Amino acid sequence: MAASAIVLPPPATPASYHRIISPTLSLPTDTSKPIPVGLLACQRDPLLRELVSTVITATLAQAPPTTTTNRKNKKDKASEARDTLLEVILHDTVLFPEGGGQPNDIGIITSADGELWDVVDVKRRGGHAIHFVKVKEGKTADDALTAFATGSIARTALGDQGFQRRLDHMSMHTAQHLLSAVLETKLDLPTLSWALTSYPTPSYVEVPRAMTAEEIALIQEEANKLVFEGRQVHVEVEELDSSNRAYDTPSVGIPSDYTGGVKRTVIIDGVDRNPCCGTHLPTIHNLQLFLIPHTEGLSRANTTSARLYFLSGPRLITYLTSTHSYLTATSAILSCGPAQVAERIEQVIEERKKATKRIEAMEPELAGFVAKELLKVARDGKPLVAVRHQIEDSSNPLGFLSAISTAFIKVYEDSSNKCRVPSYNIAITSSPTTQTSTSTTTILLFSSDEKELKVYADAVKKTLGLKGGGKGTKWSGKFMGVWTEHREGLLLKETLESVRIQCNGPDEV
Numbered sequence: 175m176a177a178s179a180i181v182l183p184p185p186a187t188p189a190s191y192h193r194i195i196s197p198t199l200s201l202p203t204d205t206s207k208p209i210p211v212g213l214l215a216c217q218r219d220p221l222l223r224e225l226v227s228t229v230i231t232a233t234l235a236q237a238p239p240t241t242t243t244n245r246k247n248k249k250d251k252a253s254e255a256r257d258t259l260l261e262v263i264l265h266d267t268v269l270f271p272e273g274g275g276q277p278n279d280i281g282i283i284t285s286a287d288g289e290l291w292d293v294v295d296v297k298r299r300g301g302h303a304i305h306f307v308k309v310k311e312g313k314t315a316d317d318a319l320t321a322f323a324t325g326s327i328a329r330t331a332l333g334d335q336g337f338q339r340r341l342d343h344m345s346m347h348t349a350q351h352l353l354s355a356v357l358e359t360k361l362d363l364p365t366l367s368w369a370l371t372s373y374p375t376p377s378y379v380e381v382p383r384a385m386t387a388e389e390i391a392l393i394q395e396e397a398n399k400l401v402f403e404g405r406q407v408h409v410e411v412e413e414l415d416s417s418n419r420a421y422d423t424p425s426v427g428i429p430s431d432y433t434g435g436v437k438r439t440v441i442i443d444g445v446d447r448n449p450c451c452g453t454h455l456p457t458i459h460n461l462q463l464f465l466i467p468h469t470e471g472l473s474r475a476n477t478t479s480a481r482l483y484f485l486s487g488p489r490l491i492t493y494l495t496s497t498h499s500y501l502t503a504t505s506a507i508l509s510c511g512p513a514q515v516a517e518r519i520e521q522v523i524e525e526r527k528k529a530t531k532r533i534e535a536m537e538p539e540l541a542g543f544v545a546k547e548l549l550k551v552a553r554d555g556k557p558l559v560a561v562r563h564q565i566e567d568s569s570n571p572l573g574f575l576s577a578i579s580t581a582f583i584k585v586y587e588d589s590s591n592k593c594r595v596p597s598y599n600i601a602i603t604s605s606p607t608t609q610t611s612t613s614t615t616t617i618l619l620f621s622s623d624e625k626e627l628k629v630y631a632d633a634v635k636k637t638l639g640l641k642g643g644g645k646g647t648k649w650s651g652k653f654m655g656v657w658t659e660h661r662e663g664l665l666l667k668e669t670l671e672s673v674r675i676q677c678n679g680p681d682e683v
Protein backbone atom coordinates (compact mmCIF):
# COMPACT_ATOMS: atom_id res chain seq x y z
CA MET A 175 0.00 0.00 0.00
CA ALA A 176 3.02 2.27 -0.49
CA ALA A 177 1.24 4.23 -3.20
CA SER A 178 -1.33 5.42 -0.69
CA ALA A 179 1.23 7.84 0.75
CA ILE A 180 0.36 10.08 -2.21
CA VAL A 181 -3.16 10.56 -0.88
CA LEU A 182 -2.62 12.68 2.19
CA PRO A 183 -5.41 13.49 4.59
CA PRO A 184 -5.41 16.87 6.34
CA PRO A 185 -2.93 16.83 9.26
CA ALA A 186 -5.58 17.24 11.96
CA THR A 187 -9.35 17.08 12.33
CA PRO A 188 -10.81 20.61 12.65
CA ALA A 189 -12.54 21.39 15.95
CA SER A 190 -15.79 22.01 14.03
CA TYR A 191 -15.90 18.39 12.78
CA HIS A 192 -17.72 16.90 15.76
CA ARG A 193 -20.80 18.80 16.90
CA ILE A 194 -23.04 17.72 19.76
CA ILE A 195 -26.37 19.33 18.95
CA SER A 196 -28.58 18.06 21.82
CA PRO A 197 -28.37 20.50 24.74
CA THR A 198 -28.81 17.61 27.17
CA LEU A 199 -26.06 15.48 25.64
CA SER A 200 -22.41 15.77 26.68
CA LEU A 201 -19.31 13.65 26.43
CA PRO A 202 -19.06 11.31 29.45
CA THR A 203 -16.00 12.25 31.49
CA ASP A 204 -16.19 9.61 34.24
CA THR A 205 -13.21 7.41 33.34
CA SER A 206 -14.67 4.45 35.23
CA LYS A 207 -17.41 4.17 32.58
CA PRO A 208 -17.06 3.47 28.86
CA ILE A 209 -17.91 6.19 26.36
CA PRO A 210 -20.64 4.69 24.13
CA VAL A 211 -20.04 3.84 20.51
CA GLY A 212 -21.16 6.94 18.63
CA LEU A 213 -19.07 9.27 20.78
CA LEU A 214 -15.73 7.42 20.68
CA ALA A 215 -12.51 9.32 19.97
CA CYS A 216 -12.23 7.58 16.55
CA GLN A 217 -15.64 9.02 15.69
CA ARG A 218 -15.03 12.51 17.19
CA ASP A 219 -11.57 12.88 15.69
CA PRO A 220 -11.01 10.48 12.77
CA LEU A 221 -7.41 11.64 12.21
CA LEU A 222 -6.31 10.96 15.78
CA ARG A 223 -3.86 8.09 15.73
CA GLU A 224 -3.38 7.40 19.44
CA LEU A 225 -5.01 8.08 22.77
CA VAL A 226 -4.32 7.37 26.43
CA SER A 227 -7.36 5.99 28.24
CA THR A 228 -8.43 3.74 31.13
CA VAL A 229 -9.29 0.04 31.23
CA ILE A 230 -12.91 -0.63 32.25
CA THR A 231 -12.86 -4.45 31.98
CA ALA A 232 -10.66 -7.17 30.54
CA THR A 233 -11.80 -10.77 30.22
CA LEU A 234 -10.62 -13.85 28.42
CA ALA A 235 -12.39 -14.15 25.05
CA GLN A 236 -14.54 -17.28 24.95
CA ALA A 237 -14.32 -17.59 21.17
CA PRO A 238 -12.41 -15.71 18.49
CA PRO A 239 -14.33 -12.87 16.82
CA THR A 240 -16.75 -14.15 14.19
CA THR A 241 -15.20 -12.10 11.43
CA THR A 242 -11.61 -11.03 11.16
CA THR A 243 -9.88 -8.18 9.41
CA ASN A 244 -10.49 -8.30 5.69
CA ARG A 245 -6.85 -8.43 4.68
CA LYS A 246 -5.86 -11.72 6.23
CA ASN A 247 -4.96 -14.82 4.33
CA LYS A 248 -6.00 -18.34 5.33
CA LYS A 249 -2.75 -18.98 7.22
CA ASP A 250 -3.21 -15.84 9.33
CA LYS A 251 -6.79 -16.79 10.07
CA ALA A 252 -5.76 -20.29 11.11
CA SER A 253 -3.10 -18.99 13.48
CA GLU A 254 -5.51 -16.37 14.80
CA ALA A 255 -8.01 -19.09 15.69
CA ARG A 256 -5.37 -20.62 17.94
CA ASP A 257 -4.40 -17.30 19.59
CA THR A 258 -5.52 -16.54 23.11
CA LEU A 259 -7.46 -13.28 23.04
CA LEU A 260 -8.65 -10.86 25.68
CA GLU A 261 -11.80 -8.78 25.33
CA VAL A 262 -10.89 -5.34 26.57
CA ILE A 263 -13.32 -2.44 27.08
CA LEU A 264 -11.75 0.99 27.53
CA HIS A 265 -13.15 4.33 28.60
CA ASP A 266 -12.31 5.67 25.11
CA THR A 267 -10.46 4.52 22.00
CA VAL A 268 -9.05 5.52 18.62
CA LEU A 269 -9.87 2.05 17.27
CA PHE A 270 -13.16 1.87 15.40
CA PRO A 271 -15.47 -1.14 15.87
CA GLU A 272 -17.08 -2.06 12.57
CA GLY A 273 -20.30 -0.28 11.66
CA GLY A 274 -22.18 1.58 8.91
CA GLY A 275 -20.68 -0.82 6.38
CA GLN A 276 -17.17 0.14 7.46
CA PRO A 277 -14.93 -2.72 8.67
CA ASN A 278 -13.16 -2.65 12.03
CA ASP A 279 -9.76 -1.13 12.70
CA ILE A 280 -6.68 -3.03 13.79
CA GLY A 281 -4.02 -1.50 16.02
CA ILE A 282 -1.92 -1.68 19.14
CA ILE A 283 -2.61 -1.22 22.84
CA THR A 284 0.18 -0.28 25.23
CA SER A 285 -0.61 -1.50 28.74
CA ALA A 286 0.40 0.39 31.89
CA ASP A 287 3.62 -1.67 32.18
CA GLY A 288 4.77 -0.42 28.77
CA GLU A 289 4.10 -3.70 26.92
CA LEU A 290 2.69 -3.48 23.36
CA TRP A 291 -0.21 -5.79 22.43
CA ASP A 292 -1.83 -6.36 19.03
CA VAL A 293 -5.52 -5.55 18.65
CA VAL A 294 -6.61 -8.02 15.97
CA ASP A 295 -10.24 -6.96 15.86
CA VAL A 296 -12.69 -4.48 17.38
CA LYS A 297 -16.39 -5.24 17.58
CA ARG A 298 -19.39 -3.31 18.80
CA ARG A 299 -21.47 -5.17 21.36
CA GLY A 300 -24.57 -3.18 22.29
CA GLY A 301 -23.09 0.26 22.91
CA HIS A 302 -19.53 -0.88 23.73
CA ALA A 303 -16.40 -1.28 21.65
CA ILE A 304 -14.73 -4.60 22.44
CA HIS A 305 -11.00 -4.76 21.64
CA PHE A 306 -9.77 -8.27 20.85
CA VAL A 307 -6.24 -8.19 22.22
CA LYS A 308 -3.84 -10.98 21.31
CA VAL A 309 -1.94 -12.49 24.24
CA LYS A 310 1.63 -12.29 22.99
CA GLU A 311 4.13 -15.13 22.90
CA GLY A 312 5.88 -15.69 26.19
CA LYS A 313 2.91 -14.27 28.15
CA THR A 314 0.08 -16.15 29.79
CA ALA A 315 -3.56 -15.12 29.83
CA ASP A 316 -3.09 -14.21 33.52
CA ASP A 317 -0.14 -11.94 32.63
CA ALA A 318 -2.35 -10.19 30.11
CA LEU A 319 -5.29 -9.87 32.52
CA THR A 320 -2.92 -8.35 35.09
CA ALA A 321 -1.56 -5.89 32.50
CA PHE A 322 -5.13 -4.80 31.73
CA ALA A 323 -6.39 -4.50 35.32
CA THR A 324 -9.52 -2.38 35.74
CA GLY A 325 -8.62 1.27 36.25
CA SER A 326 -5.14 0.95 34.72
CA ILE A 327 -3.90 3.21 31.95
CA ALA A 328 -3.89 1.89 28.36
CA ARG A 329 -2.92 3.67 25.18
CA THR A 330 -4.63 2.69 21.92
CA ALA A 331 -2.84 3.43 18.66
CA LEU A 332 -3.60 2.68 15.03
CA GLY A 333 0.07 2.14 14.14
CA ASP A 334 1.22 2.51 10.52
CA GLN A 335 -0.59 -0.56 9.22
CA GLY A 336 -3.77 0.28 11.12
CA PHE A 337 -3.72 3.87 9.87
CA GLN A 338 -3.23 2.85 6.22
CA ARG A 339 -6.17 0.49 6.59
CA ARG A 340 -8.31 3.16 8.26
CA LEU A 341 -7.37 5.83 5.70
CA ASP A 342 -8.51 3.46 2.95
CA HIS A 343 -11.78 2.70 4.78
CA MET A 344 -12.47 6.39 5.50
CA SER A 345 -11.74 7.37 1.90
CA MET A 346 -14.03 4.69 0.49
CA HIS A 347 -16.77 5.31 3.05
CA THR A 348 -16.85 9.09 2.62
CA ALA A 349 -16.69 8.61 -1.17
CA GLN A 350 -19.72 6.31 -0.89
CA HIS A 351 -21.72 9.01 0.91
CA LEU A 352 -20.77 11.47 -1.83
CA LEU A 353 -21.58 8.99 -4.61
CA SER A 354 -24.95 8.00 -3.09
CA ALA A 355 -25.89 11.67 -2.65
CA VAL A 356 -25.06 12.56 -6.26
CA LEU A 357 -26.92 9.49 -7.57
CA GLU A 358 -29.95 10.56 -5.57
CA THR A 359 -29.95 14.21 -6.56
CA LYS A 360 -28.93 13.88 -10.21
CA LEU A 361 -30.68 10.66 -11.25
CA ASP A 362 -33.16 10.06 -8.45
CA LEU A 363 -31.46 6.71 -7.81
CA PRO A 364 -31.49 5.64 -4.16
CA THR A 365 -28.69 3.49 -2.76
CA LEU A 366 -30.25 0.14 -1.82
CA SER A 367 -27.09 -1.12 -0.12
CA TRP A 368 -23.36 -0.80 -0.41
CA ALA A 369 -20.26 -2.87 0.38
CA LEU A 370 -16.82 -1.78 1.40
CA THR A 371 -15.07 -4.77 -0.19
CA SER A 372 -11.65 -6.10 0.78
CA TYR A 373 -8.70 -3.93 -0.18
CA PRO A 374 -7.84 -3.28 -2.99
CA THR A 375 -10.89 -4.40 -4.98
CA PRO A 376 -13.45 -1.79 -6.08
CA SER A 377 -16.38 -1.32 -3.67
CA TYR A 378 -19.94 -0.93 -4.89
CA VAL A 379 -23.30 0.68 -4.31
CA GLU A 380 -26.44 -1.18 -5.33
CA VAL A 381 -28.93 0.91 -7.30
CA PRO A 382 -32.45 -0.08 -8.47
CA ARG A 383 -31.55 -0.31 -12.16
CA ALA A 384 -28.64 -0.56 -14.58
CA MET A 385 -27.06 2.76 -15.60
CA THR A 386 -25.82 3.87 -19.01
CA ALA A 387 -22.18 4.81 -19.61
CA GLU A 388 -23.33 8.45 -20.07
CA GLU A 389 -25.13 8.46 -16.72
CA ILE A 390 -22.08 7.02 -15.00
CA ALA A 391 -19.82 9.62 -16.63
CA LEU A 392 -22.22 12.37 -15.51
CA ILE A 393 -22.24 11.13 -11.90
CA GLN A 394 -18.45 10.89 -11.88
CA GLU A 395 -18.10 14.41 -13.22
CA GLU A 396 -20.63 15.88 -10.77
CA ALA A 397 -19.03 14.11 -7.80
CA ASN A 398 -15.55 15.25 -8.79
CA LYS A 399 -16.71 18.87 -9.16
CA LEU A 400 -17.62 18.72 -5.46
CA VAL A 401 -14.28 17.05 -4.71
CA PHE A 402 -12.39 19.88 -6.41
CA GLU A 403 -14.41 22.40 -4.44
CA GLY A 404 -13.16 20.60 -1.32
CA ARG A 405 -16.51 20.43 0.47
CA GLN A 406 -16.20 20.02 4.23
CA VAL A 407 -17.56 17.05 6.18
CA HIS A 408 -18.82 17.22 9.75
CA VAL A 409 -20.81 15.09 12.16
CA GLU A 410 -23.85 16.12 14.20
CA VAL A 411 -24.61 14.05 17.29
CA GLU A 412 -27.88 14.09 19.16
CA GLU A 413 -29.69 11.95 21.66
CA LEU A 414 -31.29 8.87 20.18
CA ASP A 415 -35.00 8.60 20.79
CA SER A 416 -37.71 6.47 19.22
CA SER A 417 -38.59 9.13 16.64
CA ASN A 418 -35.16 9.39 15.07
CA ARG A 419 -34.33 5.69 15.45
CA ALA A 420 -36.71 4.95 12.57
CA TYR A 421 -34.16 6.50 10.22
CA ASP A 422 -32.96 3.08 9.06
CA THR A 423 -31.97 2.01 5.54
CA PRO A 424 -29.88 -1.04 4.60
CA SER A 425 -26.17 -0.79 5.50
CA VAL A 426 -26.61 2.80 6.66
CA GLY A 427 -28.52 4.12 9.64
CA ILE A 428 -28.77 2.77 13.16
CA PRO A 429 -28.46 -0.97 13.85
CA SER A 430 -31.32 -2.47 15.86
CA ASP A 431 -28.97 -3.82 18.57
CA TYR A 432 -27.28 -0.46 19.14
CA THR A 433 -27.64 0.74 22.73
CA GLY A 434 -25.21 3.67 22.74
CA GLY A 435 -27.96 6.24 22.98
CA VAL A 436 -26.75 8.72 20.36
CA LYS A 437 -27.65 9.39 16.77
CA ARG A 438 -24.92 10.61 14.45
CA THR A 439 -25.59 12.34 11.18
CA VAL A 440 -22.71 12.72 8.73
CA ILE A 441 -22.97 15.87 6.66
CA ILE A 442 -21.13 16.78 3.48
CA ASP A 443 -21.69 20.52 3.27
CA GLY A 444 -24.49 21.36 0.86
CA VAL A 445 -24.52 17.82 -0.53
CA ASP A 446 -25.67 15.17 1.91
CA ARG A 447 -26.98 14.37 5.39
CA ASN A 448 -26.90 10.71 6.36
CA PRO A 449 -27.17 8.83 9.65
CA CYS A 450 -23.95 6.84 9.99
CA CYS A 451 -21.61 5.66 12.74
CA GLY A 452 -18.53 5.40 10.49
CA THR A 453 -15.36 7.42 10.68
CA HIS A 454 -15.33 10.01 7.92
CA LEU A 455 -12.68 12.29 6.53
CA PRO A 456 -13.22 15.95 7.52
CA THR A 457 -13.21 16.98 3.87
CA ILE A 458 -13.83 15.39 0.48
CA HIS A 459 -10.90 17.40 -0.90
CA ASN A 460 -8.41 14.99 -2.54
CA LEU A 461 -11.04 12.26 -2.60
CA GLN A 462 -11.34 11.89 -6.35
CA LEU A 463 -13.95 9.35 -7.32
CA PHE A 464 -13.51 6.84 -10.12
CA LEU A 465 -16.49 4.82 -11.31
CA ILE A 466 -16.04 1.61 -13.26
CA PRO A 467 -17.88 2.59 -16.44
CA HIS A 468 -20.59 -0.07 -16.42
CA THR A 469 -23.00 -1.56 -13.89
CA GLU A 470 -23.21 -5.22 -13.08
CA GLY A 471 -26.77 -6.57 -13.14
CA LEU A 472 -27.83 -8.84 -10.30
CA SER A 473 -29.46 -12.14 -11.13
CA ARG A 474 -31.50 -12.38 -7.94
CA ALA A 475 -35.16 -13.18 -8.55
CA ASN A 476 -37.59 -10.23 -8.79
CA THR A 477 -34.91 -7.60 -9.04
CA THR A 478 -33.55 -5.36 -11.71
CA SER A 479 -31.00 -3.79 -9.39
CA ALA A 480 -27.39 -3.35 -10.39
CA ARG A 481 -24.03 -2.69 -8.77
CA LEU A 482 -22.01 0.38 -9.55
CA TYR A 483 -18.35 -0.11 -8.62
CA PHE A 484 -16.23 2.77 -7.39
CA LEU A 485 -12.74 3.61 -6.18
CA SER A 486 -11.33 6.51 -4.25
CA GLY A 487 -8.32 7.57 -2.18
CA PRO A 488 -5.42 5.11 -1.69
CA ARG A 489 -7.39 2.30 -3.28
CA LEU A 490 -7.83 4.26 -6.49
CA ILE A 491 -4.09 4.79 -6.81
CA THR A 492 -3.34 1.13 -6.06
CA TYR A 493 -5.93 0.12 -8.64
CA LEU A 494 -4.49 2.41 -11.31
CA THR A 495 -0.95 1.24 -10.52
CA SER A 496 -1.87 -2.43 -10.75
CA THR A 497 -4.07 -2.15 -13.85
CA HIS A 498 -1.30 -0.15 -15.53
CA SER A 499 1.20 -2.91 -14.66
CA TYR A 500 -1.09 -5.59 -16.10
CA LEU A 501 -1.56 -3.59 -19.27
CA THR A 502 2.17 -2.89 -19.68
CA ALA A 503 3.04 -6.55 -19.12
CA THR A 504 0.36 -7.67 -21.60
CA SER A 505 1.43 -5.20 -24.27
CA ALA A 506 5.06 -6.35 -23.86
CA ILE A 507 3.99 -9.98 -24.43
CA LEU A 508 2.00 -8.96 -27.50
CA SER A 509 4.75 -6.60 -28.76
CA CYS A 510 2.38 -3.69 -29.23
CA GLY A 511 1.38 -0.45 -27.54
CA PRO A 512 -1.24 -0.51 -24.72
CA ALA A 513 -3.87 0.96 -27.05
CA GLN A 514 -3.48 -1.98 -29.49
CA VAL A 515 -3.77 -4.70 -26.81
CA ALA A 516 -7.46 -5.43 -27.35
CA GLU A 517 -7.06 -5.60 -31.13
CA ARG A 518 -3.99 -7.88 -30.88
CA ILE A 519 -5.73 -10.23 -28.44
CA GLU A 520 -8.68 -10.44 -30.79
CA GLN A 521 -6.29 -11.43 -33.61
CA VAL A 522 -4.55 -14.03 -31.43
CA ILE A 523 -7.89 -15.56 -30.42
CA GLU A 524 -9.05 -15.61 -34.03
CA GLU A 525 -5.80 -17.30 -35.15
CA ARG A 526 -6.13 -19.81 -32.37
CA LYS A 527 -9.69 -20.65 -33.36
CA LYS A 528 -8.55 -21.27 -36.94
CA ALA A 529 -5.63 -23.42 -35.76
CA THR A 530 -7.95 -25.46 -33.54
CA LYS A 531 -10.32 -26.00 -36.46
CA ARG A 532 -7.46 -27.18 -38.68
CA ILE A 533 -6.29 -29.59 -35.99
CA GLU A 534 -9.82 -30.89 -35.51
CA ALA A 535 -10.11 -31.45 -39.26
CA MET A 536 -6.73 -33.19 -39.58
CA GLU A 537 -6.84 -35.28 -36.43
CA PRO A 538 -9.21 -38.04 -37.68
CA GLU A 539 -7.20 -38.34 -40.90
CA LEU A 540 -3.94 -38.64 -38.99
CA ALA A 541 -5.56 -41.08 -36.55
CA GLY A 542 -6.57 -43.22 -39.54
CA PHE A 543 -2.95 -43.38 -40.76
CA VAL A 544 -1.69 -44.33 -37.31
CA ALA A 545 -4.38 -47.02 -37.04
CA LYS A 546 -3.25 -48.54 -40.35
CA GLU A 547 0.39 -48.44 -39.20
CA LEU A 548 -0.60 -50.39 -36.09
CA LEU A 549 -2.34 -53.05 -38.16
CA LYS A 550 0.67 -53.42 -40.43
CA VAL A 551 2.70 -55.11 -37.68
CA ALA A 552 0.02 -57.78 -37.21
CA ARG A 553 0.90 -61.25 -38.35
CA ASP A 554 -1.71 -63.40 -40.06
CA GLY A 555 -3.67 -65.58 -37.69
CA LYS A 556 -1.89 -64.21 -34.60
CA PRO A 557 -3.32 -62.01 -31.85
CA LEU A 558 -1.96 -58.49 -32.23
CA VAL A 559 -0.23 -56.90 -29.24
CA ALA A 560 1.27 -53.48 -30.06
CA VAL A 561 2.63 -50.40 -28.35
CA ARG A 562 2.93 -46.93 -29.85
CA HIS A 563 4.32 -43.74 -28.33
CA GLN A 564 3.24 -40.21 -29.29
CA ILE A 565 4.96 -36.94 -28.37
CA GLU A 566 2.42 -34.14 -28.31
CA ASP A 567 1.81 -30.91 -26.42
CA SER A 568 -1.92 -31.00 -26.06
CA SER A 569 -4.21 -29.93 -23.25
CA ASN A 570 -6.18 -33.11 -23.92
CA PRO A 571 -3.79 -35.87 -25.05
CA LEU A 572 -6.43 -38.52 -24.44
CA GLY A 573 -8.49 -36.94 -27.21
CA PHE A 574 -6.05 -37.90 -29.96
CA LEU A 575 -5.33 -41.29 -28.41
CA SER A 576 -9.08 -42.01 -28.40
CA ALA A 577 -9.31 -40.87 -32.03
CA ILE A 578 -6.58 -43.43 -32.92
CA SER A 579 -8.40 -46.21 -31.09
CA THR A 580 -11.70 -45.32 -32.77
CA ALA A 581 -10.02 -45.24 -36.19
CA PHE A 582 -8.31 -48.56 -35.45
CA ILE A 583 -11.57 -50.26 -34.47
CA LYS A 584 -13.21 -48.92 -37.64
CA VAL A 585 -10.43 -50.19 -39.92
CA TYR A 586 -10.35 -53.51 -38.07
CA GLU A 587 -14.12 -54.05 -38.25
CA ASP A 588 -14.54 -52.80 -41.82
CA SER A 589 -11.98 -54.87 -43.64
CA SER A 590 -10.67 -58.35 -44.01
CA ASN A 591 -8.38 -57.61 -41.09
CA LYS A 592 -10.87 -59.16 -38.73
CA CYS A 593 -10.40 -62.53 -40.40
CA ARG A 594 -6.63 -62.09 -40.64
CA VAL A 595 -6.06 -60.94 -37.04
CA PRO A 596 -8.15 -62.84 -34.47
CA SER A 597 -7.77 -60.35 -31.59
CA TYR A 598 -5.81 -57.27 -30.51
CA ASN A 599 -4.53 -55.53 -27.35
CA ILE A 600 -2.93 -52.18 -28.02
CA ALA A 601 -1.34 -49.55 -25.81
CA ILE A 602 -0.74 -46.00 -27.01
CA THR A 603 1.02 -43.42 -24.88
CA SER A 604 1.39 -39.68 -25.17
CA SER A 605 4.05 -37.52 -23.46
CA PRO A 606 4.73 -33.79 -23.76
CA THR A 607 7.88 -32.61 -25.58
CA THR A 608 9.53 -31.29 -22.42
CA GLN A 609 9.13 -33.39 -19.31
CA THR A 610 9.73 -32.74 -15.62
CA SER A 611 8.96 -34.66 -12.44
CA THR A 612 5.40 -33.27 -12.53
CA SER A 613 4.71 -34.10 -16.20
CA THR A 614 1.96 -36.50 -17.13
CA THR A 615 2.11 -39.25 -19.72
CA THR A 616 -1.28 -40.56 -20.80
CA ILE A 617 -1.76 -44.25 -21.58
CA LEU A 618 -4.69 -45.69 -23.49
CA LEU A 619 -5.22 -49.44 -23.69
CA PHE A 620 -7.83 -50.84 -26.01
CA SER A 621 -8.75 -54.39 -26.80
CA SER A 622 -10.99 -56.59 -28.89
CA ASP A 623 -12.10 -58.29 -25.70
CA GLU A 624 -13.33 -56.68 -22.48
CA LYS A 625 -12.07 -59.50 -20.23
CA GLU A 626 -8.64 -59.57 -21.83
CA LEU A 627 -8.38 -55.80 -21.47
CA LYS A 628 -8.83 -56.11 -17.74
CA VAL A 629 -5.93 -58.58 -17.49
CA TYR A 630 -3.67 -56.27 -19.52
CA ALA A 631 -4.76 -53.15 -17.61
CA ASP A 632 -4.18 -54.79 -14.21
CA ALA A 633 -0.67 -55.83 -15.25
CA VAL A 634 0.21 -52.38 -16.60
CA LYS A 635 -1.19 -50.68 -13.50
CA LYS A 636 0.97 -52.89 -11.31
CA THR A 637 4.28 -52.69 -13.14
CA LEU A 638 4.13 -48.96 -13.90
CA GLY A 639 2.36 -47.91 -10.71
CA LEU A 640 -0.49 -46.22 -12.57
CA LYS A 641 -3.91 -45.06 -11.63
CA GLY A 642 -6.70 -45.19 -14.15
CA GLY A 643 -10.02 -46.54 -15.18
CA GLY A 644 -12.06 -47.55 -18.15
CA LYS A 645 -15.26 -48.70 -19.68
CA GLY A 646 -15.93 -51.55 -22.06
CA THR A 647 -12.90 -52.26 -24.22
CA LYS A 648 -10.96 -49.05 -23.41
CA TRP A 649 -8.87 -48.23 -20.36
CA SER A 650 -6.79 -45.10 -19.71
CA GLY A 651 -4.27 -44.19 -17.04
CA LYS A 652 -1.77 -41.52 -16.17
CA PHE A 653 1.91 -41.75 -15.40
CA MET A 654 3.45 -38.90 -13.41
CA GLY A 655 7.12 -38.01 -14.00
CA VAL A 656 9.57 -38.36 -16.89
CA TRP A 657 8.57 -41.08 -19.35
CA THR A 658 11.40 -42.44 -21.47
CA GLU A 659 11.03 -44.98 -24.20
CA HIS A 660 14.03 -47.04 -23.09
CA ARG A 661 12.74 -47.29 -19.51
CA GLU A 662 8.95 -46.88 -19.07
CA GLY A 663 8.24 -47.58 -22.75
CA LEU A 664 10.24 -50.80 -22.61
CA LEU A 665 8.60 -51.86 -19.35
CA LEU A 666 5.17 -51.35 -20.93
CA LYS A 667 6.17 -53.45 -23.95
CA GLU A 668 7.56 -56.23 -21.75
CA THR A 669 4.45 -56.23 -19.56
CA LEU A 670 2.12 -56.53 -22.54
CA GLU A 671 4.30 -59.25 -24.03
CA SER A 672 4.31 -61.29 -20.83
CA VAL A 673 0.51 -61.04 -20.56
CA ARG A 674 0.23 -62.10 -24.19
CA ILE A 675 2.36 -65.20 -23.52
CA GLN A 676 0.31 -65.89 -20.41
CA CYS A 677 -2.93 -65.69 -22.39
CA ASN A 678 -1.92 -67.17 -25.74
CA GLY A 679 1.19 -69.22 -25.01
CA PRO A 680 4.68 -68.54 -26.48
CA ASP A 681 5.14 -67.91 -30.18
CA GLU A 682 6.02 -70.91 -32.25
CA VAL A 683 9.10 -69.98 -34.28
Ligand SMILES: [Zn+2]
Binds near residue numbers: 347449451
Ligand atom coordinates in the same frame (compact mmCIF):
# COMPACT_ATOMS: atom_id res chain seq x y z
ZN1 LIG B 1 -21.97 5.70 6.21
